Amino acid sequence: MRVQVAIVGGGPAGHLLGQLLYKAGIDAVIIERQTRDYVLGRIRAGVLEQVCIDLMDEAGVGQRMHAEGLVHGGFDMLFKGERHRIDMNRLTGGKNVMVYGQTEVTRDLMDARQAAGLTTIYEASNVTVHDFDTDKPRVRYEKDGPNGKEVHEIECDFIAGCDGFHGVCRASAPRSAIREYEKIYPFGWLGILSDTPPVHHELIYANSPRGFALCSQRSHTRSRYYLQVPLTDKVEDWSDEAFWQELRLRLDPEARAKLVTGPSIEKSIAPLRSFVTEPMRFGRMFLAGDAAHIVPPTGAKGLNLAATDVKYLSNALIEFYQDKTEAGIDNYSERCLRRIWRAERFSWWFTGLMHRFPENGEIGQKFQEAELDYLIHSEAGARSVAENYVGLPLDFGE
Template sequence: MRTQVAIIGAGPSGLLLGQLLHKSGIDAIILERQTGDYVLSRIRAGVLEQVCIDLMDEAGVGKRMHEEGLIHGGFDLLVDGQRHRIDMNKLTGGQNVMVYGQTELTRDLMEAREAQGLPTVYSADNVQVHDFDTDKPRVTYEKDGQTHTIECDFIAGCDGFHGVCRKSAPRSAIKEYEKVYPFGWLGMLSDTPPVHHELIYANSPRGFALCSQRSLTRSRYYVQVPLTDKVEEWSDDAFWNELRLRLDDEANEQLVTGPSIEKSIAPLRSFVTEPLRFGRMFLAGDAGHIVPPTGAKGLNLAATDVKYLHNALKEFYEEKSEAGIDRYSEIALKRIWRAERFSWWFTQLMHKFPDDGEIVSKFQRAEIDYLLNSESGQKTIAENYVGLPLDFGQ
């Protein structure tokens, strides 16, 4: 087989890149080691920045998102039993975010690709990348007992943190930065109405909690737990009881409980790979970076990686210029590190760090006092939460 771009990974970043390339007349094949049903079963984030919303529109798959997505102009910080609203819309000159589940976004992209007859190979085993340091890279994979080869111009590694693309980069040419946090998030998804029309981020003596949502009838809740906890140890009742202990009286009055649809514990880490380009192979999304979910940046960073990479590949094919692909890593990493910093800062601000002693709680409280009493402080958190412009600092 021959194509212009071989995309490894059919998550949101790979599917979005494939759709954008198709709109620009660039051929691509997507390989995914899991089944399509498995990809859709993964429960992930659901807060979209305006940049991500615009990209879905640019890709021609934004119709259902606009019909069903929930526009949020702010969120609440819950500290010492009191809620304080961060008015993002006012503080950023009219910008908002949209709540739309990553599963639904992925479904929209998958259905569009299928409707257009674009090639996606699911259950592709033993995917390997070859010769990406030359102008004739190849990808091999196994399917139904046979080995297949794809010859291409470029390889886009959109295959996540555990994918083959980053692992295939020469160790002498790659540097990885990582911070692992001493706790995780126990998350529960339930078909219950959200406790509040916007998100609530809670800093409590018992640890962090987040009240989020996927729709007007489906809620997503999280509580900070030790890394030693096992999801089997947490019954639904135990989860609801712990969540109540971290919320204020008003939220507890509004909280509707019910059986869990899904429950899992996610460890938190900050992780960045430098660079994101290795010859004719590029990393995008979780293949190149992971952020703590506190700042809702993971999916949005993946989308902006894809935007930069699409623009670079389009420039290569339309203008015969390599300027964009030469700068892809530099430009993407500037935005990545800014989002990493915000996610790290917000995580430090809202969580309980058991090994750091009471002084850290005092630091947190002083920082929150500043935020709540300074328009400049609130503006900083608001503009980072809604997402910095694509060309910020470029």
């Protein structure tokens, strides 16, 4: 097979890139090691910045998102038993975010690709990337055929590594040419998904002496809740009843009274880390999304950062084919990393502000509460939080 762009990874980043390239008349194939159903079964966050919303529209897949997504103009910060609203819409000159699950984003992109008759290769095993330091990169993979496993090879002009933190693309980059930065946090998020109405129409971020909590949602009838838990905890240690009881203890009286509980339909514990790879380009192979960076989920930057990577990369590839210039390709890594580090900083700061760090003792809790008190009473402080939460413009600072 010969294509212009081989996209390794069929999650939201890979499918968004494929759709944007298709709209520009660029031939791309997606290679994914899992099944479609497996990819859609992964439960992830779903707060979309305006940049991500605009990209879904640009890709021609925004109709259902606009019909079903929940527009939020603010969120609540809870500390010392009281909630305080950050009015993002007012503080940022009319900007909002939208709650629309990552699963639904991926489904919309998959459906559009299938309707257009474009090629996605699912259940591709032993994927390897070759010769990306030349002008003739190749991707090899194995797939079950009538005679058992068959080896296939794709020749291409460029490889887009959208294959996540554990993917083959970053792992294939020369160790001498790559630098990785990482911070592991000493706790995780225990998350529950339940078919219950949300406790509040917007998100609640709770700072409590018992630990962080987040009240989120997927729709008017489906809720997503999180608790900060030690890394030593196991999902099986937490019954639904124990989860709901602990959540109540971390909420304010009004939220506690309005909380509707029910059986969980998904329960998991996610570790938290900050991670960045530099650079994000190796010859004719590019990294995008989780293949290049991970943020703690506080602030909901993961999917949005992946989307902006894809925007920069799609623009660079379109310029290469249509305008015969490599300027966008040459600047891809630098442009992405400047935005990534800003989002990493915000996510790190927000995580440090809202979570319980036992090693900091009672004075650490007092410092957090004092900073939160400053933020909600300072127009400049609240605006900084709001600007970062809704997402900085693509060309911010350029």
